[in-house]
Amino acid sequence: MDELVTAMIRLVDPAQPDLDVAEHAKSVAQHCAGTLGVDAAGVLLAYPEPPLRALGASDPLAHRLIQLQTGRERGPAAECYRRGQPISVPDLGRAGFDAALLAEADRRGFRSLHAIPVWLRGEVVGVGELFSHEPGPLSPATHDLAQALLGAAAVGLAHSSELSARSRLVHELQTALASRVVIEQAKGVLAARHGITVDVAFEQIRRRARGTNRKLHDVAREIVRTTTGNRSDHGGPDTSRCTQ
Structure with a gap:
């Protein structure tokens, strides 16, 4: 729990203008993977404006998976972003999403994927994705913690943008x-x-x-x-x- 609190503090207050958004997204993904008990994580952002872009992941394997979801109208990230609701794929082997994404996930050993919207001031500005080598649903507690981390990261991103504008x-x-x-x-x-x-x-x-x-x-x-x-x-x- 101490590690989670520390991560949230770091994400909510980057304390620097002109924040490197890609590095911030990568840090978010690494914190998610390190504190939530999942095997990997990635972050796609449509901030400061659409479309969704694959900005950071906890490792290269996860980064490849979020890259495959950019520019697509279907898929976990696109559905999550459009609806503003979590999209859980507990068994990728039975999912009906893009064949290239499923093949890549299978090749890299991921069996489940969970997409969570990133909210900022009442608007969805991105998607955080959690990957696991084991099939199964995401527990409510893990979902809530992931939502809290992503929310802290969004606040930090906005804070940095405001600092930059003020500067x-x-x-x-x-x-x-x-x-x-x-x-x-x-x-x-x-x-x-x-x-x-x-x-x-x-x-x-x-x-x-x-x-x-x-x-x-x-x-x-x-x-x-x-x-x-x-x-x-x-x-x-x-x-x-x-x-x-």
Whole structure:
């Protein structure tokens, strides 16, 4: 039980923006296989948008099985995702799913498969699959624990996405503020040098940006940088002059 609790804590709070979704899915599958008493597990996700993609598995054998289910309208993963309900196949030898999937499962020694929907904020965003070498149903307790692990993983994924979005917003705001500061500095430089208003100075900066097909803040930065250079050069040529 301690191992299960530890796994849930790690999955629900990855504590990092720009999470590697494939690595996260692989970690989910490994935790499922290691704590639920099944032989292998895999995770297919349709996050942040469909379709379902095979993202991670506890081992290469399971990964091959979830890969075979991507892009198909029938099969345990597709049915589970579409219905939002668990799909249990206690005996793969008697299942009526895709022949290639059944043949691959048999070749790799898997006798039962259980697909469980991954829910996030009232929406199915993926499917977790549990594989066993023995035929038989999945116990209610194991199903509930698997649902809890998958739910924790989904929350962690959403948390990471929100952190990434917040980080990008902060960066954009910082960039915009820095650009605004440089433009204001350039306006002040031109206004003081030519005895004009800051509005006229801004229009000169904008005219130069249009004429040279450059961004406003790039022209402003050049004016400020050139002015600083002129001062350090003790009155060198003024290359930042704008024509009114």
